[in-house]
Amino acid sequence: MRAWLAAGRRLAALAALAAAALPAFGQAWPAKAVRIVVPYPPGGPVDVSARLIAPRLQEALGQPFLVENKPGAGGNIGADYVAKSAPDGYTIGMGAIATHAINPALMANVPYDPIKDFRHLALVVQVPNVLVVNTELPVRSVAELVAYAKARPGKLDFASGSTGSTGHLAGELFKQMTGTYMVHIPYKGAPAAVADLLAGRVQLMFDNLASALPNVKAGKLRALAVTTLKRSASLPDLPTLDESGLKGFDMTTWWGLMGPAQMPADVAQRLSAEILKAMDAPEVRDRLRAMGMEGSSVRTPEQFTAFVDAERKLYAKLVKQSGAKPD
Amino acid sequence: MAIKSPKDFWAGVMFIAFGGGMAAIALNNYQMGSAVRMGPAYFPTVLGGILAVLGLILLARSLALKGEQVARFHFRPLLFILAACVAFGYFLKPLGLVGATLLLVFISAYGGHEFKWKEVAILFVVLFVFSVLVFVKGLTLPFPICPEAIEDFCRF
Amino acid sequence: MEILSNLALGFGVALSPFNLLMCLVGVLLGTLIGVLPGVGPVATIAMLLPITFNLSPVAALIMLAGIYYGAQYGGSTTAILVNLPGESSSVVTCLDGYQMARQGRAGPALATAALGSFFAGCVATLIVAMFAPPLAEVALKFGPSEYFSLMVLGLVAAVVLAHGSLIKAIAMVILGLMLGLVGTDVNSGVLRFAFGISELADGIGFVTVAMGMFGLAEIIANLEHKGAREVFTGKVKHLWPTKEDFKRIVGPVLRGTFLGSALGILPGGGALLASFGAYTLEKKVSKYSAEFGKGAIEGVAAPESANNAGAQTSFIPLLTLGIPSNAVMALMIGAMMIQGIAPGPQVMTERPQLFWGMIASMWLGNLMLVVLNLPLIGMWIKLLTVPYRILYPSILVFMCIGVFSLSNNPFDCLLMAAFGLLGYICVKLECEPAPMILGFILGPLMEENLRRAMLLSRGDPLVFFQKPISASFLVVSIILLVIIALPNIRRKREEVFVEET
Numbered sequence: 001m002r003a004w005l006a007a008g009r010r011l012a013a014l015a016a017l018a019a020a021a022l023p024a025f026g027q028a029w030p031a032k033a034v035r036i037v038v039p040y041p042p043g044g045p046v047d048v049s050a051r052l053i054a055p056r057l058q059e060a061l062g063q064p065f066l067v068e069n070k071p072g073a074g075g076n077i078g079a080d081y082v083a084k085s086a087p088d089g090y091t092i093g094m095g096a097i098a099t100h101a102i103n104p105a106l107m108a109n110v111p112y113d114p115i116k117d118f119r120h121l122a123l124v125v126q127v128p129n130v131l132v133v134n135t136e137l138p139v140r141s142v143a144e145l146v147a148y149a150k151a152r153p154g155k156l157d158f159a160s161g162s163t164g165s166t167g168h169l170a171g172e173l174f175k176q177m178t179g180t181y182m183v184h185i186p187y188k189g190a191p192a193a194v195a196d197l198l199a200g201r202v203q204l205m206f207d208n209l210a211s212a213l214p215n216v217k218a219g220k221l222r223a224l225a226v227t228t229l230k231r232s233a234s235l236p237d238l239p240t241l242d243e244s245g246l247k248g249f250d251m252t253t254w255w256g257l258m259g260p261a262q263m264p265a266d267v268a269q270r271l272s273a274e275i276l277k278a279m280d281a282p283e284v285r286d287r288l289r290a291m292g293m294e295g296s297s298v299r300t301p302e303q304f305t306a307f308v309d310a311e312r313k314l315y316a317k318l319v320k321q322s323g324a325k326p327d
Numbered sequence: 328m329a330i331k332s333p334k335d336f337w338a339g340v341m342f343i344a345f346g347g348g349m350a351a352i353a354l355n356n357y358q359m360g361s362a363v364r365m366g367p368a369y370f371p372t373v374l375g376g377i378l379a380v381l382g383l384i385l386l387a388r389s390l391a392l393k394g395e396q397v398a399r400f401h402f403r404p405l406l407f408i409l410a411a412c413v414a415f416g417y418f419l420k421p422l423g424l425v426g427a428t429l430l431l432v433f434i435s436a437y438g439g440h441e442f443k444w445k446e447v448a449i450l451f452v453v454l455f456v457f458s459v460l461v462f463v464k465g466l467t468l469p470f471p472i473c474p475e476a477i478e479d480f481c482r483f
Numbered sequence: 484m485e486i487l488s489n490l491a492l493g494f495g496v497a498l499s500p501f502n503l504l505m506c507l508v509g510v511l512l513g514t515l516i517g518v519l520p521g522v523g524p525v526a527t528i529a530m531l532l533p534i535t536f537n538l539s540p541v542a543a544l545i546m547l548a549g550i551y552y553g554a555q556y557g558g559s560t561t562a563i564l565v566n567l568p569g570e571s572s573s574v575v576t577c578l579d580g581y582q583m584a585r586q587g588r589a590g591p592a593l594a595t596a597a598l599g600s601f602f603a604g605c606v607a608t609l610i611v612a613m614f615a616p617p618l619a620e621v622a623l624k625f626g627p628s629e630y631f632s633l634m635v636l637g638l639v640a641a642v643v644l645a646h647g648s649l650i651k652a653i654a655m656v657i658l659g660l661m662l663g664l665v666g667t668d669v670n671s672g673v674l675r676f677a678f679g680i681s682e683l684a685d686g687i688g689f690v691t692v693a694m695g696m697f698g699l700a701e702i703i704a705n706l707e708h709k710g711a712r713e714v715f716t717g718k719v720k721h722l723w724p725t726k727e728d729f730k731r732i733v734g735p736v737l738r739g740t741f742l743g744s745a746l747g748i749l750p751g752g753g754a755l756l757a758s759f760g761a762y763t764l765e766k767k768v769s770k771y772s773a774e775f776g777k778g779a780i781e782g783v784a785a786p787e788s789a790n791n792a793g794a795q796t797s798f799i800p801l802l803t804l805g806i807p808s809n810a811v812m813a814l815m816i817g818a819m820m821i822q823g824i825a826p827g828p829q830v831m832t833e834r835p836q837l838f839w840g841m842i843a844s845m846w847l848g849n850l851m852l853v854v855l856n857l858p859l860i861g862m863w864i865k866l867l868t869v870p871y872r873i874l875y876p877s878i879l880v881f882m883c884i885g886v887f888s889l890s891n892n893p894f895d896c897l898l899m900a901a902f903g904l905l906g907y908i909c910v911k912l913e914c915e916p917a918p919m920i921l922g923f924i925l926g927p928l929m930e931e932n933l934r935r936a937m938l939l940s941r942g943d944p945l946v947f948f949q950k951p952i953s954a955s956f957l958v959v960s961i962i963l964l965v966i967i968a969l970p971n972i973r974r975k976r977e978e979v980f981v982e983e984t
Contacts, residue, residue, distance in 0.1 A: 035469070041810065048817045051532050066469050070890055071685060157939060185938055188931060195750060195806050199623040201939060210820070214805060214827035290823035338912040342654045349661050349676065357673055365937060367673040370930045374661050381654040398911050404706035405907060408699060409900040415883040416896025431883060432876045440709040441872050450873055454880045466527060468888045
C-alpha cells in the first residue's frame, strides 16, 4: 500500500514537472538565452559595444543575452559561424566593415556572402579614422604633408593596425589620390602601431578616432584631417580629407548586429527595434560617444542592408584601385 | 652501421621530418620575397632548413656515439587519455556538460590501473557539480549543461 | 616630497572599504583562475566586464588588476604541484618547482614562490610609483630592431634552460619557433600552415600547447606504471623552507626582481622574457647550477620574483602611455574606455586618484595574496596526497573545460590531445618541452619584428648592429652562445675520443 502511494506521489511530481516544462514548446521568442557572437577577442571596441548593449536587450526581452567571442581570420571565423548557425533567432552576431566589406574584396576565399547569407539587424557604431602624424614631422596640414611626401618619395612610413584594415586602405587610397609614395608598415593591432608612431619610427597613421583621441588631446600626436565627409563631433576644428583636397574621400569603420539570413522575420524586426532602443539609451549612447564612436544615420534594417551592399561595392573598387593586397 | 643511440636517432628523424616538411610546404605555397621584403615563406624555410640540418647531425651522432634505448611506449594510457580529451571536446555540445564530463571521467579512469565503478561514479558526480557551480554559474562560461535533445527540459 | 603626498592620496583611495573589498575579490578570483588550468585571466575579465560597468572606475580597475596578478600567483601553484603552467610566465617554474614537489618539497617551493613574489611585488610597485614616466620614455626607445635582438638573446637563454643535449635543445627551440608561425602572417595577411583548418587561422594558442605538452604528457607518463607517482606522497617533509633554503633564495629573489622590473616595462613581450631570463641568469651565476632542472630552489625563487615584478611594471606602459603589454591589459583598456576614461599620458595628471589609487592597491593586493597563499600551502600539500587515480581525472576535467572555453571550439581539445602525443614522444626521446614552448612564444614576435625592422630600414641588415641597444643585445647573445657551446663541444670530442680508443 505504502509503496503504491509513494509511487503515485512520484508520478504526480513527474507529471507536474513535465507540465511545467511543456510550455517551452511553441513558446514565443525568446524562450531561452540568445548568443551574441563577437568575431574579435574580448576587450576590443566591437566586443565592448556588444557588452554594453547585451544587458539592455536582456532587460527588454527577459532572456539572457550572452556575448561569445569567436576570434580569428580577421573576423571571418565568427562571421561565418553566424551565417551558418541555426536560423531560430537564438544566434546573432557582430558584422564589421572588415568581415563584410574589406575581407571579401581583399581575400580570395571568404566562406560567406556578406549580403545573401545575413539578415542585417542594426548598425551599431560608425567611427571615422583620423590622419595623425608624429609631432616632430614639420607639417601642419594635409597640403603640407602632400608636398613633404612628394619631395621624398619612399621615405615616409605609414602604420596600420593590420593588413586590410581601414587604416591600411585609407593610406593606400590617400597615396593614390595624391600621387605620393609612402611605405605601408602593418602592425598587430592599433596600440602597437601607435607606440611606434609616438616614438617616431613611423611618421603617420590613419588611426581610428577612439584610439587616436586621447593622444591628440594630450598633444602627443598631431591630427591633420578626418576621413569622413562630415566633420567629427569630438574634433570639430579638424578639417575633413574631402575639404583638404581629396574630393569625395569618405571612409568609416563600422560594425553592427546581424543574424543568419533565414531567421524568422518577426524575430528580426523585434531585435532591430530593441537594438535601436538600446543604443538610444543615454547611458549607452554617452559611453559609446566617450569612446569616439558616433551614432549613425543608418537606422532601419533595410537601410543597413543597403549600406552594407554599398560598402561592399565601394571596397571592391577601392581594393582594386589602390592595389592593396596581401604581399 | 649500427644505431648506437636509438633516442638520438629517432629524435633526429623527427626533426628532419618537421623541418624538412614545413620548409617544403612553405616553399611550395608561399612567396619567398627578398631579404628586404621578406615574404611569408622566408622565415619558415630558413628555420626548417636549420632544423633539418640539426636533425641530420643528431642522426649522424646516433650512429657514432652510444646512447640509451628509447623507453617503451605505453599505449593504453596514451590512447585512453587522449581519447577522453577529444571526446569531451566533441561531445560537449550534443551531450551537454553532463555527458561530456561523464565520458571524460570514465574513459580516462579506465586508462589507469585501478578502476572501481562506484568510486569513478562518485568522482564524476563531484566533479560535475563542482564544474557547474564554479565554471557555469560562477564564471558564467557559456557551456550547455544538458544534452541538446532535452535542452528544453533543462531549467538550470 | 611629492611622491609621499601622491602615495598618501593613493592609499587614501585604496584603503576605502569598498575598494579594499574589490581588491580582495579581484585577487581571490585571480588566484582561482590561476590555479584552474586552462581558464585564464582573459576569459574571466571578459566575463566580468559588464559588472565593472556598475563600479566606479577606480574600483573596477583595482579589481581587474587584482585578477591579473592574482592569476600569476595561482599559476605558479599548478606549475609546482602538477607541472601545468597556467600562464606563459609559469613555464619556467615548472622546471624546478615540479621536481621539488616530486622530492616531497612542494611546501618550500610554494612558500618560496609566494614570498619571492611578494618581495618582488613590493619593490616593483615602488619602482612604478617613483619612476613611471621616465621608464615609459625608456620603453619607447625600443623599436623593432631592439625587440628582435632582445628576443634573440631570450632564445639563447632558452637553450641554456635545458639540461640535456645542446643540439636537441636548440632543435626544440627551433621547432617551437616554427609551430609559432602557424596562422595568419602579420605582414602579408597570408594564412600559413593551416591546411585549410579555419580554426588555425589565428595560430595555435599557448594554453593548448602548454596543456598538451606539459599536462597531458605528464599524466600519461605517470600512468605507465602502477605506483609511478607514489613518490610524491611518500616523503612530504617540511611545509616551510629551511634556514639554508632562505639563505639560498636571497640572491635569486633580488636579481629576479630587478631583471623582471626592467623587462616588464617593455610593451609586447617584456614580461614573458622576465621569468626565463631570471632563470638563465641564476643558472649561470649560482654555485648550485648543477642542481638546476632537478629541484634547485633558486630555480623557483628567481623566475617567480621576476614574473611578479614584470607583472607590476607592465602597468607602466598602460598607465602612462595607454599601450597594453598583453591581452589582459587590452581588456583593461576596454574597461577604462567603457568608463569614459581615455587611457594615455593624461591619466596621471587628470585623474591622480585613479593612477595612485591603483598603485597603492597593487601593493595591498600583493599583501593580500601572500597572506592568502601561505596558509593555503598546507591545503595544497594535502591535495597532493589524494590517490592519483582520483587526482588525474579531476585535473583532466579542469584542463578540458579550460581549453574548450578558449574559443568554444572542440577543435582546441583535439589540438591539445595532439600536443599531448607530441609531448609524450618528446619525453621518450629525451627532448625537453620547455625550450620548445619558449621558442613557440617568441617565434611569431621575432619574425614580426625582424620583418618590420627590415621594412623600416629598407632592407639593410646592418641596422641591428647600428643601433646601440640592439647591438649590445646581439653581442651578449653571441658571447652567451659561445660560453654554452665550448664546454659542450669539448665534452663531445672527449666522448668520441673515448669511444675510439
